[in-house]
Amino acid sequence: MTAQPAQTATTAPTAQTATTAPTATTARTARRLTLGALVHGSGGGHIAGWRHPDARPEGQLDFPFHADLARTLERGRFDALFVADADAVRGHPLDSLSRTARAGRFEPLTLLAALALVTEHIGLAATATTTYHHPFHIARKFASLDHISSGRAGWNVTASVAPPEAAGSARDSHLEHELRYRRADEFVRVVKALWDSFDDDAPVRDKATGRYYDPAGLRTPHHEGEHFTVRGPLNISRPPQGHPVVFQAGSSQTGREFAARHGEVLFTTQYELGAAQEFYADIKARAAGHGRDPAHVLVWPGLTPLVAATESDARRRLSELQDLIHDDVARRIVQEGIGDLDLSEHPLDGPLPEIAEGNRGNRGNSRRELLLKLAHDDGSTIRRLAGRIAASTTVAGTPEQIADHIETWFRERAADGFNIAFPYLPGPAEDFVDHVVPLLQRRGLLRTDYEGTSLRENLGLPRPALGARHLQESGR
Numbered sequence: 001m002t003a004q005p006a007q008t009a010t011t012a013p014t015a016q017t018a019t020t021a022p023t024a025t026t027a028r029t030a031r032r033l034t035l036g037a038l039v040h041g042s043g044g045g046h047i048a049g050w051r052h053p054d055a056r057p058e059g060q061l062d063f064p065f066h067a068d069l070a071r072t073l074e075r076g077r078f079d080a081l082f083v084a085d086a087d088a089v090r091g092h093p094l095d096s097l098s099r100t101a102r103a104g105r106f107e108p109l110t111l112l113a114a115l116a117l118v119t120e121h122i123g124l125a126a127t128a129t130t131t132y133h134h135p136f137h138i139a140r141k142f143a144s145l146d147h148i149s150s151g152r153a154g155w156n157v158t159a160s161v162a163p164p165e166a167a168g169s170a171r172d173s174h175l176e177h178e179l180r181y182r183r184a185d186e187f188v189r190v191v192k193a194l195w196d197s198f199d200d201d202a203p204v205r206d207k208a209t210g211r212y213y214d215p216a217g218l219r220t221p222h223h224e225g226e227h228f229t230v231r232g233p234l235n236i237s238r239p240p241q242g243h244p245v246v247f248q249a250g251s252s253q254t255g256r257e258f259a260a261r262h263g264e265v266l267f268t269t270q271y272e273l274g275a276a277q278e279f280y281a282d283i284k285a286r287a288a289g290h291g292r293d294p295a296h297v298l299v300w301p302g303l304t305p306l307v308a309a310t311e312s313d314a315r316r317r318l319s320e321l322q323d324l325i326h327d328d329v330a331r332r333i334v335q336e337g338i339g340d341l342d343l344s345e346h347p348l349d350g351p352l353p354e355i356a357e358g359n360r361g362n363r364g365n366s367r368r369e370l371l372l373k374l375a376h377d378d379g380s381t382i383r384r385l386a387g388r389i390a391a392s393t394t395v396a397g398t399p400e401q402i403a404d405h406i407e408t409w410f411r412e413r414a415a416d417g418f419n420i421a422f423p424y425l426p427g428p429a430e431d432f433v434d435h436v437v438p439l440l441q442r443r444g445l446l447r448t449d450y451e452g453t454s455l456r457e458n459l460g461l462p463r464p465a466l467g468a469r470h471l472q473e474s475g476r
Helices: 057-061 063-075 108-115 135-148 164-168 177-195 253-262 273-289 311-323 327-338 365-378 382-390 399-411 427-442 455-459
Strands: 034-038 080-083 123-129 153-158 203-206 211-213 222-224 229-231 245-249 265-268 298-307 394-397 417-421
Touching: 034 298, 057 063, 063 108, 063 427, 080 108, 080 153, 108 123, 108 135, 123 135, 123 245, 123 455, 135 153, 135 177, 153 177, 177 222, 177 253, 245 253, 245 455, 253 273, 265 273, 273 298, 273 399, 298 311, 298 399, 298 427, 311 394, 327 365, 327 382, 394 399, 399 417, 399 427
Parallel strands: 034 080, 034 417, 080 123, 123 153, 153 245, 245 265, 265 298, 298 394, 298 417
Antiparallel strands: 203 211, 222 229
16 A cells, blocks of 8 residues: 655644744743653554564563563653553454454553552553443552552543443443543542542551551542442552542543543644644633643643654655555544444545444544544545554654654643654654653753652642542441
8 A cells, every 4th residue: 555645743634744843942941841651562653563573562461571661761751651441352343453453452550560560750550441440449449559659650531432342341332422421520539539538647557556547537438429329438548649640531522621620631632733732722721610720730642753863764664654554454443433334345545435424433522523524625535544543643753853843832832741652662662762852851841850759749740638528428
């Protein structure tokens, strides 16, 4: 197939070659750039990255591979290592699934608990859905990870975009979009109350008196709501961070409102500077409307950097990656993004067929509408649209060009940091740490050492105060 050419950083959402210089390269700012790394075993930033000659797909289930990668990211002063997850194998049917690296991944909390023992500073965050889990279990797992890591845990709250997750949870159908978010809102409130089951100083562990915890410091959450009836307390003391950092990704109107209420680090997929600035300003305003300090709600657009010695070499490397997308996978990633339609009988080099409103699926709304707009506006073929999806957040260029792109978005209030996914591993991660990170540090954007001991401290986020005793068992 013909690889899609890289475009300039102002064209979206196609792969980009960073060429835009920052508007103020020497100005200092009180804000500091924050970075997270999205890790998917052998890659994750590109659907065909596992096929690259330098990729290590066997690392998917190899703990030493993950440990080496975590140490590389820590050397690059990343704030967090993030493991995305879903309660299903995404990419059905098997014609496309068998051509991706999606079918073999560690359970994320197990992996992160192990990584906590081979790292010292980097935050450790993972996805756990509110749609098909229970608040008590999630509260306990992330509190445990926070204790194991000495305060470096983060929870990415999701409302399960993928319909196949329903089948794995013995449900006949996926919950509707608005219902998923109502459930998520209640879920998060209950989890936070469970994390506050004990005052910080409640565990006294006094052998002489035989008192393990001070009963005056017990908070017994008891919740009855639309979706859950939960009786506390949680069977673990309050996490070192008070609450693990709450990550969230939502770009629909409902998702934005949820993120502004609960999220502390927000993942988003933005392709143009202007659109990213609009999202940034909107989220900050919504957070302020909920009585929150907008500075404590960090916006992290996705970014897939492909570092090369020259711009022409970057374009060549990106073209090679695009050529590795198999036809079955090309059809499937378009189908996944848009809805329940069958493209098997449609030529890849032909147009996207018309899609009836009822066949657009019960998925996230914002991304689907964006893809449909793209296909309509420029008449993209299925193959071209697949290429744009696969490399939608890719910025290919020299270290200076990629650093310029990051600095521009940061200084122009389109991002507080970035959620970085590498097209394959480990090479592109090592290239970024060795060649882009030093540039960002010299420009005064990125720290040269960790400033705190917890993920919250390194992100500049406050430790949550104990909540009011509002979810209490009566007659305590």
